[in-house]
Amino acid sequence: MSGAQIIDGKQVAQQVRGRVAEEVAALKRDHGVTPGLTVVLVGENPASQVYVRNKSRQTEAAGMVSTMHKLPAETSEADLLALVADLNEDPSVHGILVQLPLPEQIDETRVIEAISPAKDVDGFHPENVGRVATGAGGIAPCTPLGCVILAKTVQPDLTGMEAVIVGRSNIVGKPLAQLLLKENCTVTIAHSRTRDLPEVTRRADLLLAAVGRAEMVRGDWVKPGATVIDVGINRLEPQPGEEKGRLVGDVAFEEAREVASAITPVPGGVGPMTIACLLANTVNAARAINGLEPVAIGA
Numbered sequence: 001m002s003g004a005q006i007i008d009g010k011q012v013a014q015q016v017r018g019r020v021a022e023e024v025a026a027l028k029r030d031h032g033v034t035p036g037l038t039v040v041l042v043g044e045n046p047a048s049q050v051y052v053r054n055k056s057r058q059t060e061a062a063g064m065v066s067t068m069h070k071l072p073a074e075t076s077e078a079d080l081l082a083l084v085a086d087l088n089e090d091p092s093v094h095g096i097l098v099q100l101p102l103p104e105q106i107d108e109t110r111v112i113e114a115i116s117p118a119k120d121v122d123g124f125h126p127e128n129v130g131r132v133a134t135g136a137g138g139i140a141p142c143t144p145l146g147c148v149i150l151a152k153t154v155q156p157d158l159t160g161m162e163a164v165i166v167g168r169s170n171i172v173g174k175p176l177a178q179l180l181l182k183e184n185c186t187v188t189i190a191h192s193r194t195r196d197l198p199e200v201t202r203r204a205d206l207l208l209a210a211v212g213r214a215e216m217v218r219g220d221w222v223k224p225g226a227t228v229i230d231v232g233i234n235r236l237e238p239q240p241g242e243e244k245g246r247l248v249g250d251v252a253f254e255e256a257r258e259v260a261s262a263i264t265p266v267p268g269g270v271g272p273m274t275i276a277c278l279l280a281n282t283v284n285a286a287r288a289i290n291g292l293e294p295v296a297i298g299a
């Protein structure tokens with residue numbers, strides 16, 4: 001097979017944001033509640049600055065209230081924890097997001113664990129991790145949610161599919177496995193120590209790459225006809241004549257598209273879904289805090 005369908009993450013993210021805006025309007029109209037998201041940025045990491053600006057713009061565009069706290073790079077852990085404690089108590093704040101990575105003097109785990117689980121719209125708090133794993137509600141992390149929504153645009157029912165995830169991080173690989181189990185996939189988590197990794201990935205009907213290594217998954221690692229979801233965002237060294245290096249995923253796109261039946265590009269695949277799903281989690285956090293059932297926001 002040649003010439004896979006390219007799954008357009010920008011377009012799907014726009015649809016999700018449209019659905020979120022409808023739900024925000026309904027929540028205001030029917031319950032007088034305007035969801036509020038607060039983003040906290042510590043330091044001046046250039047990529048993080050771009051991401052938080054996009055989060056804030058998209059939050060406002062969906063009709064929600066966006067607030068931002070920008071703290072200096074030398075902020076102490078105690079000061080950040082004090083801010084989180086204030087936000088936990090603030091009734092106008094339904095979602096709290098502390099942009100990662102944090103400067104090295106701050107323990108990320110301690111900060112994540114300080115966020116009220118009800119307002120943890122990143123879905124990183126252990127209570128949410130546990131709830132998602134056991135099926136007892138909870139808030140699922142944005143990037144894995146985005147992956148599942150994208151996979152379902154080509155295969156609305158994932159039941160029975162052989163899903164192989166390459167990467168075992170707490171924020172992508174492990175929660176993605178839980179979400180795919182809920183979709184009735186047979187799930188394998190492979191990683192850097194997996195024996196004969198290409199043999200394992202070639203079993204996948206649904207292959208999801210989240211290792212953080214540029215173009216590691218080659219075309220001949222892909223089963224013909226598979227759906228490939230690439231979570232990686234890696235910047236290559238600039239080539240002569242280029243100002244910035246090219247962005248590539250964890251999958252060698254040009255090779256894999258010849259073998260797969262559908263594939264996400266980088267950029268424009270999973271990345272845009274992360275912020276769209278953050279907005280969806282925020283509207284559902286506002287609903288839960290007000291005693292309302294969550295709404296399903298897929299594609």
Ligand SMILES: Nc1nc2c(c(=O)[nH]1)N[C@@H](CN(C=O)c1ccc(C(=O)N[C@@H](CCC(=O)O)C(=O)O)cc1)CN2
Pocket residue numbers: 051097098099100101122142143233247266267268269270271272273274275
């Ligand atoms: N608290 C959090 N911190 C971080 C998260 C997160 O989900 N929560 N994820 C990443 C950064 N991130 C959002 O915060 C993010 C990364 C990438 C994109 C995106 O749209 N990428 C574009 C390409 C962007 C570029 O040109 O550089 C794409 O893939 O098309 C959105 C959000 C780490 N920190």
Ligand SMILES: [Mg+2]
Pocket residue numbers: 142143274
């Ligand atoms: Mg993410």
